[in-house]
Amino acid sequence: MLLTSTTTDPAAFEDATGWALKPEGACRAELCVPLPDEVRVDGGVDAIVLADRLGMPVLRDDTHGVTALGPSTVVGRALESAVAPELELPDADGNPFRLSSLHGRKVLLVAWASW
């Protein structure tokens, strides 16, 4: 997740990371990580506090004023849960497509590349 400010919107954080902010903490599927009170700040949530609790590395490019949060390491695996993460991407014509729209069908999701 890229940031230009340490304060972020909870909905944007969830869209980018899959972690939703709930009363019980930051949750991804059945897993919830408790959060300290100081995570909530004026205008949103403190992304650096969130990153720390979720084991997300924080890298900053000072020249361009942009910070990246890496994925969570709280489980230590690429998947924290077997619940498929949401994925919304455009097709070749630019039309958005949501993976969850295929609920009710089996899906083979395949990554490839031109390179």
Place this chain on the structure above:
Amino acid sequence: MWQALRTELAPKGVEVVTVALDTGGADAAGPFIAAAAPDHPSLIDEAHVSAERFGFVNVPNAVWIDEDGMIVRPSHPAHVKVSKLREIEVTPDMGYLGEMLTELQKFQVDAATYLEAMRDWVEHGADSRWALSPEQVVEASRPRPREHAEAAAAFELGQHLHRAGHRDDAVAWFKRAHELHPENWTYKRQAWTFVTTPEGQPSDLIQADNDVYGTSWLDEVRRLGPETYYEPFG
């Protein structure tokens, strides 16, 4: 290739979704998609978001998702066809290309087993021996130590800077991602393409040595071991 599988499996309630991990977006991936003329969703992932969320580290990689939206096989190499490159007889006069083919032919690829497994899952669902429980899926997904998560952040910064036109500044972040997660071939092959490919040419399957990264596909395959390029499916 994926369209043929989609044609076979769609009547059995399966959808194929392809995702192009291409920072070059539709300009890079679009011509390949147009040539394949797929019936299935063919998505373009300029920021490699799907790779981070699902744990893709090379191509082709895939996940299987059931009707309830549960992953039943985490990210794995997905081969449904034997590459013709594996059947070429390598001769001394082939030079560098021959050296590449020699290493490529050592990759662990078993398309027949993979197809059999997929068809079994399509037929038997959760009762298939190839379908994993939710606990097994998490355990079988790739390890994510701190350095791999940091590599993902570095790669994201590199891509952001590259796409914003700060190509030289992006290189340091790409190099950091490569150092932190050397087994991640998408980080390397994507970044190399930016320096080994002439302007306007999105694809470079040779990916030879270059001054910027000081290494090549062949060097890296030899360094890490060709048997590690694709994990066996099982």
